[in-house]
Amino acid sequence: MVSDELAPLEAHVEAQVKHLTAVADVVRELRSAEELYTQEYVALSSAVPEDVQPALKRLPQLRRVCDAFSLFVHKCSVAKAAVAEDLAKEVIAPLEAFTADHVEKAQHLLSELYELLQKEKAFDLAYENLREGCENDETKEETPIDSTLSKQDDSELQLHRLHRDRLLRKRDAERLAIQQWITALHFAGQRCQAHTHDVLRQSRVVYERMTTTLTVLIQGLQEQFSQDDTTLATYNSPSDVSEESWANFIAEYDCHVAITSWMSELFKQILCVELKAAKSLQKAKKRNRALRKAFDGVEFSSRFSELIEFHGLLTVNIANPIRRTLKFTKERQERLRNELSKALEEASTRVNATRTRLNARKVEEKDPVRCDSFTSSEGEEDNNLSVSTLEEEEEPVESSPEQIELDRLERKLALQRQEIARVWKQTSFLAVKTMELMVQDYSKHVAKALVALDNSSHSEPTQTQEKKTPEPWKHITERLAIAVSDKSVPPTVETILNPRRCSIGKNNVVAHHRRKVHKAPSEPSAVQIVLSFAQSAVGVAYWAAQKGFMTARAHVPRMGEERIALAVLLVVILVLMNVCARSIRLESSWGDLKDAQNPNVEDLVRIVKLSLHVCAQQTRT
16 A cells, blocks of 8 residues: 555654654753743842942942942843843744744655655556566567467557557656655755754854853953052052041941942852753753654754853852852951941040040039128139139149040040051951952853853764664665665756666566667767766865865864954965966066077177178278
8 A cells, every 4th residue: 555655754754853843842941941040140139239339439449349240240141141032033943944844845745755656556557467468469479370460460569569668658757756756855854954953053153152242241351350450459548537537437348348248149149040050951951861862863962061061160169269258258347347346435435434524523623612701802802812723723624634534545546446447448458359359260260161161062073873774765665666866965957857767677678678679768968978977077066165165164263363363374375476476477578588689689799790890891991
């Protein structure tokens, strides 16, 4: 049955469709993992807290580190968000369109093959019946008993032969059409396999684009830090520690502590996001492993391994020493703030207590002194005496022990406050430098991870030995004695118009020989031979050019500076070759000119000799 013959082909097409669907599922799994990773990365608290913004405006060194790192994380989230979008737009959508087109074309090919096989079977059955009848008639004609056949029987035999040859040509034409459609189905499978490898290549292009973007961001961040280090590399000790600036100073110190805590928390969130991304990619890798077992030739496992290793490299040094160093810096800042604030509060308490005692004594000393006077003169004398005694008593009050103690405590408080401000300022400066070093260390490890991902992407994939599966149309080609081309190009018009005649079985050798005697096939003409040779030459030239172009493209450097240097080198080589060619032409033309001038020189010598001879004769006469 024809349906039984097409069953292996239908199973083959169904396997191809399942393969494409499974590859699309793997890419969707990769996209979902990248999308989840992007959502968590965008949700990072990369913005600086608003409650420290006023104090942060007065701290240029701390602000530049915070702004640089916050902007870097934000731009990284934008670059990583583009990966999921590009996978959906440049990989998944073309793969879905190709799958739908492949299903449609394969169904069309199978339906055409079904009709062609039915026609071929009908023509073959009719041809076999006529061939047997003609063979019987021919055997009867060869026997001496059948030598008295009538002309009418001879004409019927000729008619049967013509009808038989016509059926043979139709059957061969149907077999040729079947061969072409099977070849088209074979090439459709090759395109399917090529598109599967193209999916992997296009996914690598998407990640290479992300790698390039992040590399540019890291270079910009490092250049910004190097430029800022030349302008803000000195530590300025505090000069103003008055009561008015003390509140702002404490707010700025608290801002340093808050920013250190914010950066440590941000690194903690980045670590969690990278670990979750590696786990989600591990799940996708397991699904791809199942796909690998079901279908051969899928090389996504290496891609998932590269991405898992990439996210693992992004977590290097985050837990230790980055977060550990930031945590230690924050604890040191808080410990210094608590200890020094407590000491400063105790000193302020002593100063306030001493000032309170001194004020109380001054109030007691300023109370009016009662005195009895009988005359106004005595009252005036007593008043003068009391004023003089008060002036004498004021001097000891100013130099009293309480006043001396108060002055000493105030000086000590001012010195202590200045020392605390100096220690806090130095601690804040070191904290800023520590945060800057941690950000630079993180950016360096991100750059190393990008280099590793880029190198693994450009490395040549391992050539796996693909299993040679039996062709599903082998039973059809063997029955019809046709061959399916394994070349990478479909059959041309010349091969379709001039097919090779199908071979005939051993039981048909005699009839085939007689048919060749009655109707000899025409030999291939010179035009056909020239066209075939030209087609082969063009195919070989195209293959050589394509191979050379691919080889040159593989050896072209990826960096822009290297490409520019290579282009300049090629231009210099071309200029030197042009100069050499011009010098060779100039030398040849100079030689030709010299050869042409040699006879002229001889003639000139003869003319001079003749003129001298004539002059000598004239002088004699």
